[in-house]
Amino acid sequence: MPLTLYNTLTRRKEPFAPIEPGKVRMYVCGITAYNYFHVGNARVFVIFDVVRRYLQWLGYEVRYVQNFTDIDDKILNRAVADGTTMQAIADRFIAAYFEDADRLNILRADAYPRATHTIDGIQRLIHELEQRQYAYAADGDVYYAVRQFPEYGKLSGRKLDEMQAGASGRVDVEEDADKKKDPADFALWKAAKPGEPSWESPWGNGRPGWHVECSAMVRDELGELIDIHAGGMDLTFPHHENEIAQSEAVTGKPLARYWLHNGFINMDGEKMSKSLGNFRLTRDLLAKYDPMAFRLFVLQAQYRKPIDFTSDALEAAENGWKTLKEALQFEMQFAALSGWSPVNATELSQKSVELDQEAVDRFNEAMDDDFNTPIALSVIFELAKTLTREGNQLVHQGKPDLPIAQLQRQWQTFISLLKVLGLDVQQPSRFVVRTGQPGLLEIFGDGGTFAVGLTDAEVDALVQQRQEARQAKNWAESDRIRNELQAQGVTLIDHKDGVTRWHRN
Ligand SMILES: [Zn+2]
Numbered sequence: 291m292p293l294t295l296y297n298t299l300t301r302r303k304e305p306f307a308p309i310e311p312g313k314v315r316m317y318v319c320g321i322t323a324y325n326y327f328h329v330g331n332a333r334v335f336v337i338f339d340v341v342r343r344y345l346q347w348l349g350y351e352v353r354y355v356q357n358f359t360d361i362d363d364k365i366l367n368r369a370v371a372d373g374t375t376m377q378a379i380a381d382r383f384i385a386a387y388f389e390d391a392d393r394l395n396i397l398r399a400d401a402y403p404r405a406t407h408t409i410d411g412i413q414r415l416i417h418e419l420e421q422r423q424y425a426y427a428a429d430g431d432v433y434y435a436v437r438q439f440p441e442y443g444k445l446s447g448r449k450l451d452e453m454q455a456g457a458s459g460r461v462d463v464e465e466d467a468d469k470k471k472d473p474a475d476f477a478l479w480k481a482a483k484p485g486e487p488s489w490e491s492p493w494g495n496g497r498p499g500w501h502v503e504c505s506a507m508v509r510d511e512l513g514e515l516i517d518i519h520a521g522g523m524d525l526t527f528p529h530h531e532n533e534i535a536q537s538e539a540v541t542g543k544p545l546a547r548y549w550l551h552n553g554f555i556n557m558d559g560e561k562m563s564k565s566l567g568n569f570r571l572t573r574d575l576l577a578k579y580d581p582m583a584f585r586l587f588v589l590q591a592q593y594r595k596p597i598d599f600t601s602d603a604l605e606a607a608e609n610g611w612k613t614l615k616e617a618l619q620f621e622m623q624f625a626a627l628s629g630w631s632p633v634n635a636t637e638l639s640q641k642s643v644e645l646d647q648e649a650v651d652r653f654n655e656a657m658d659d660d661f662n663t664p665i666a667l668s669v670i671f672e673l674a675k676t677l678t679r680e681g682n683q684l685v686h687q688g689k690p691d692l693p694i695a696q697l698q699r700q701w702q703t704f705i706s707l708l709k710v711l712g713l714d715v716q717q718p719s720r721f722v723v724r725t726g727q728p729g730l731l732e733i734f735g736d737g738g739t740f741a742v743g744l745t746d747a748e749v750d751a752l753v754q755q756r757q758e759a760r761q762a763k764n765w766a767e768s769d770r771i772r773n774e775l776q777a778q779g780v781t782l783i784d785h786k787d788g789v790t791r792w793h794r795n
Pocket of ligand 1: 319320504529
């Protein structure tokens with residue numbers, strides 16, 4: 291089955307066929323840089339990062355562009371509140387975007403156009419719209435005349451006559467109302483207000499409206515017709531509807547072949563929204579949870595479905611990520627006991643390796659079906675289960691049950707598929723050498739050649755030994771054992787009843 295994806299424009303799943311064979315041009319609407327981005331934004335960036343990685347996995351060369359809106363009322367308001375400039379606010383939150391996105395292992399885009407760096411392209415587009423009678427100037431503003439574009443509403447399925455008057459997104463409706471010929475018209479250019487940044491233009495000093503920025507940036511960076519235009523579902527109307535109206539009125543061609551929109555994140559059962567005050571910033575979330583656990587949380591749902599953000603769901607994702615990390619120990623166990631050195635994650639991207647074709651086929655089949663990541667993940671978890679089991683067999687019995695060549699293929703497949711989903715597979719950099727005597731552990735750095743994690747029985751034995759030290763009030767010894775276990779990723783919890791329980795991190 292070829293890759294099929296749900297196209298918001300046609301409201302059905304369609305086979306994917308790029309404009310130019312082997313190449314994909316893709317645009318994702320980015321942040322408005324007035325704050326740290328919230329978890330709803332994070333879902334957008336993770337999902338379309340996975341779409342990009344999967345297209346690359348299928349062999350496509352992907353050009354991926356994501357913009358920054360760096361001029362907007364929200365940024366101006368924040369600049370006033372903070373006593374600084376619009377540019378300083380935008381620069382600060384663009385830098386913060388990269389910090390948070392990097393932690394989520396989101397690949398860097400090929401280009402990050404900024405609205406304020408695209409003023410020429412924006413003015414050219416507005417000028418062309420004016421020439422073709424799709425735009426009119428009014429008192430220093432320029433508006434798009436939606437009734438001139440017969441296909442207006444084709445993306446969102448809204449009919450012009452049913453739309454609420456002035457539903458033009460971020461434009462301040464009240465003060466513009468008397469300048470518009472039709473309440474549904476939206477601003478392409480806004481006359482300068484005192485004290486605000488502005489640019490010279492044929493219509494007087496002013497600044498661009500939000501929607502026209504993206505039309506101009508897509509055209510500048512990717513051309514007049516692109517393969518995939520993507521964003522959160524809330525952008526379908528008016529933002530993407532308006533982008534279509536602007537771009538297609540000028541070029542006479544479709545702006546994008548496929549329009550992809552992801553579902554919302556609900557916070558404890560309610561839609562996340564500013565008015566409900568239940569917004570969560572990604573940065574706050576990452577202070578508490580592993581970024582890869584959040585990534586896993588996002589990918590556990592098909593991207594068009596809503597997902598419920600609860601602490602239980604995040605903790606479940608953390609456990610899931612621990613399971614995958616445990617399977618990553620396999621490489622060390624194997625290197626230590628079998629003499630075989632598996633291809634590690636870094637090498638894997640540099641050479642072609644043999645894979646478990648059956649697992650790859652099932653993974654691809656799921657992803658080909660409109661990026662069904664929950665099913666794709668189940669293939670990865672099955673591989674993890676086998677690797678962990680075989681790794682334990684190796685430690686306990688000195689040899690695995692499955693043939694080494696098969697395990698090697700499974701290992702390589704496990705690492706490769708994790709990478710397709712952007713789940714960071716950096717292996718532990720600290721190796722532990724087992725001396726054969728419980729409690730005598732030495733830790734070596736990256737150069738270690740003999741590396742084995744502790745078995746459950748050995749952890750139990752150490753915990754018992756520590757218990758005896760505590761009873762003898764030998765606190766130094768008790769702490770030493772705790773620290774050694776900690777260094778190997780085992781955390782101890784002393785309960786009030788005197789029992790010590792442990793878990794792997
Ligand atoms: Zn956009």
